[in-house]
Amino acid sequence: MIELFPQGFEEVDKKRGAELAAYTDAAGEERLWAFFGSGRSADVETGWEDRWRAFHRPVRVGRLWVGPPWETPPADALVVVVDPGRAFGTGSHQTTQLCLQTLQELEPGPLLDVGCGSGVLSIAAALLGFKPVLGVDIEEPSIEATLDNARANGVTVDAKLVGGDEQLPSSPLVVANISLESVEALPARTDARTLVTSGYFASEQPQLAGFEHVKRTTLDGWASDVYRSTSNDGLA
Secondary structure: OOOOOOOOOEEEEOOOOEEEEOOOOHHHHHHHHHHHOOOOOOOOOOOHHHHHHHHOOOEEEOOEEEEOOOOOOOOOOEEEEOOHHHOOOOOOOHHHHHHHHHHOOOOOOOEEEEOOOOOHHHHHHHHOOOOOEEEEEOOHHHHHHHHHHHHHOOOOOEEEEOOOOOOOOOOOEEEEEOOHHHHHOHHHHOOOOEEEEEEEEOOOOOOOOOEEEEEEEEEOOEEEEEEEEOOOOOOO
């Protein structure tokens, strides 16, 4: 289905397995039949192209509000507007919310956002007074999305492409909402005093050499942790 409909398709859970549906034209239907040898077609309801918007709802985390451009934010919030059409994170996932909560509990200063995605955490950090803010990611579209979203939100954020095992810039504070394996590789890749990590289940606990665990918060089975360096040779 990815090869036939790279622009996207829908997976619908059924009592017996799942149904895969592509919104396409007659040519696309012919490709589907040629590949699978079977299938069915039906006319879609008017307005189907806007139904995806119902899945992208805003979230409020403390002083921060993160939402799509068609929603109206509250007047008392620091607003992060992210177009989910970029598909690299909208702020609604539990791990993102946990990181947003933790950022509001820390003293602003320089910040490195590892795995910046759409730039939600970088933009929120800039709104909270962190500077300079640098986002890094292994995907070029994520860099473009972060820079575009930062401009749209009127904040100063830099972003750059990095390799998967490349040495990362030093920063007193590093936030990383990524996989557990990538989190555990951070001590060898960057010089930091404080690490804010997430992207894994509450049943998992990162083991970070040279760092002591300070705090854990959880939400709906996901976790976020704060670690501090035990070395006197780190950033002051």
